[in-house]
Amino acid sequence: MLLLFAAPAASAWAAAPDQWITLSNTCHAISATPAPGRDLPLPGQFVCRGEPQGYQHGSLWLQVGATTLARAGAQPVVMVHSSRFDALRVGFFYADGSAEWQGVAHGNYGARWRLGGQIAFDPPLRDAPLTRIVLRFDRLASAPMLRMRLVDNGAAQLQATAMACMIGAALMLLTVGALYNFGLALAVRRQFPAWQGAWATCMVAWGALWSQFHLFFVPAMAGAVSAQACIALSCLATLLGTLSLITAIDRQHLPPWLARTTLLVALVCGGLGVPLSLMRSGPMELWAQVLGLLVLLLLALAGACLVVAWLRGSAAARAFVGAWAVPMLVMGLSGVIDTNHAFWGGGSQMMVLAASAWQTVWLAVAATRRFMGMRIERDRALVAEAAAHEQARRDPLTGLRNRRGFMAAIAPLFDRVVEAPGAALDDGDALALLLLDVDRFKAINDTHGHDAGDSVLITLAKRLARWEAPTCVPARLGGEEFALLVKGMGRFAALQLAESVRSGLSGCDHSPILGPGQVTVSVGVAMARPGDDFGTLYRTADAALYAAKHQGRNRVVIAPDVLCSDGTVSQRAAFAGSGS
Numbered sequence: 001m002l003l004l005f006a007a008p009a010a011s012a013w014a015a016a017p018d019q020w021i022t023l024s025n026t027c028h029a030i031s032a033t034p035a036p037g038r039d040l041p042l043p044g045q046f047v048c049r050g051e052p053q054g055y056q057h058g059s060l061w062l063q064v065g066a067t068t069l070a071r072a073g074a075q076p077v078v079m080v081h082s083s084r085f086d087a088l089r090v091g092f093f094y095a096d097g098s099a100e101w102q103g104v105a106h107g108n109y110g111a112r113w114r115l116g117g118q119i120a121f122d123p124p125l126r127d128a129p130l131t132r133i134v135l136r137f138d139r140l141a142s143a144p145m146l147r148m149r150l151v152d153n154g155a156a157q158l159q160a161t162a163m164a165c166m167i168g169a170a171l172m173l174l175t176v177g178a179l180y181n182f183g184l185a186l187a188v189r190r191q192f193p194a195w196q197g198a199w200a201t202c203m204v205a206w207g208a209l210w211s212q213f214h215l216f217f218v219p220a221m222a223g224a225v226s227a228q229a230c231i232a233l234s235c236l237a238t239l240l241g242t243l244s245l246i247t248a249i250d251r252q253h254l255p256p257w258l259a260r261t262t263l264l265v266a267l268v269c270g271g272l273g274v275p276l277s278l279m280r281s282g283p284m285e286l287w288a289q290v291l292g293l294l295v296l297l298l299l300a301l302a303g304a305c306l307v308v309a310w311l312r313g314s315a316a317a318r319a320f321v322g323a324w325a326v327p328m329l330v331m332g333l334s335g336v337i338d339t340n341h342a343f344w345g346g347g348s349q350m351m352v353l354a355a356s357a358w359q360t361v362w363l364a365v366a367a368t369r370r371f372m373g374m375r376i377e378r379d380r381a382l383v384a385e386a387a388a389h390e391q392a393r394r395d396p397l398t399g400l401r402n403r404r405g406f407m408a409a410i411a412p413l414f415d416r417v418v419e420a421p422g423a424a425l426d427d428g429d430a431l432a433l434l435l436l437d438v439d440r441f442k443a444i445n446d447t448h449g450h451d452a453g454d455s456v457l458i459t460l461a462k463r464l465a466r467w468e469a470p471t472c473v474p475a476r477l478g479g480e481e482f483a484l485l486v487k488g489m490g491r492f493a494a495l496q497l498a499e500s501v502r503s504g505l506s507g508c509d510h511s512p513i514l515g516p517g518q519v520t521v522s523v524g525v526a527m528a529r530p531g532d533d534f535g536t537l538y539r540t541a542d543a544a545l546y547a548a549k550h551q552g553r554n555r556v557v558i559a560p561d562v563l564c565s566d567g568t569v570s571q572r573a574a575f576a577g578s579g580s
Helices: 002-010 066-070 153-188 191-211 224-248 256-278 284-311 315-336 347-392 403-419 441-448 450-467 491-506 534-550
Strands: 019-021 026-031 059-064 076-080 087-094 099-105 118-121 130-138 148-152 431-438 472-478 481-487 521-527 556-558
Touching (some): 066 130, 076 130, 087 118, 148 153, 153 347, 191 224, 224 284, 224 315, 256 284, 315 347, 347 403, 403 472, 431 534, 441 450, 450 491, 481 491, 491 521, 521 534
Antiparallel strands (some): 019 148, 076 118, 431 481, 431 521
């Protein structure tokens, strides 16, 4: 962007002002187009008033006299900014009677083309001064659209450097913008970035053809073909830009009739590009004026879309108005003001290219901010939803998982157990369920109140949460009943863990609420067997917990390996227990 807007200032101190060659300061003549391989003699007479007629199927001669040359310096360079012709010959005539002819033809500009859509003709150094310059255009499309100037040699080189910097910076920004918008379209699945990427791509192609940057790679495209393609691309760009604008604004913020009218005018502008690009003769100036009026109407409609959407509260209109305002203003001014002499003959094309680069940068930043804001809002919603889901799986009093959350957390741990019925489980796949129940909890509620009972449960839950790990899941199943599911422990290790949990919970301090005394828990332990589901394991652990209660409470009982058909624990195996 710095190169794009600072380059013109770098050439502000150019040695001499440009001297423009127009139909009003030249004399003209018309002749038949020469046959291939042959040249024509100079016309016997040049007319110095009026506009030339009937040249589009012949040759137009323009003669620049001594008066115009005197304002351009001793060694002026002829710069021609129009390329819709078949061939161009430039003759330099000197006071000693000598003449030097230089020429280019459609598809072959040699080394005379310059960035910015220019063709340069340097007069050879002679001791004699220049007396006149004669230009011959073969099959010129439009004389009024010619842009030519005489530039001092040193200024021409400086201007060429500045123009190259500006065009290179603009094309680079447009290319990066196109790639970025296509990537953004894939990421957010929205039409607007896709149309914007297509518009930026079209502007890159147009800018490369207009500036003749493509001649670095395809020199045979020099001339009318590139100029015709530029007209088609410029009309297509207006259509793509309008689609980008309309799809960026939400439908509820834009009246349907206004959107349809804007798109209809854009389609007409885009369609006119086809016949205009193919025209080589006829009333081109008239059709160009018609297209210019349609573009002004389209700009007015697009501006109305932005204003209406803004007033209706469209965030997109507020975010993107700065991007579209600059190119709309540039295109509007170029439609009513002659800007052909700006930017050393680059005129409205260079202004449009610079404004397009500005729009691409602004839209890339604004769209990123807007979509990032939407992404942040979505992430916050997902976090809130996840928090709500997690809250639904947590016990509101203790913060431990409730039964629903416990079942969801332990489901993956049961995969190996359920999938291997009848097979032995190694220690890595072993599962142990510990069911814990607070001893004489009803007496605590009856004596000290339910608030004291809640406080006891909270204190026990905080201590129980210390054992939480990827392979150890604690939960409050309801009332005063807690659970721990442990994976990767054998029978002996599970018994030791249960004893450690029992003693740790029994050691909790409840004195501020209950006064002297101790709150104890009973623990029932069950080891999962191959093919067991949670229901089977729970009934086994519950039977062991029931046995712990009947053996005096405050103890651990681990269930035997056999469960009777009626759901009770077999008495053939001894219970292991401890505690007071």
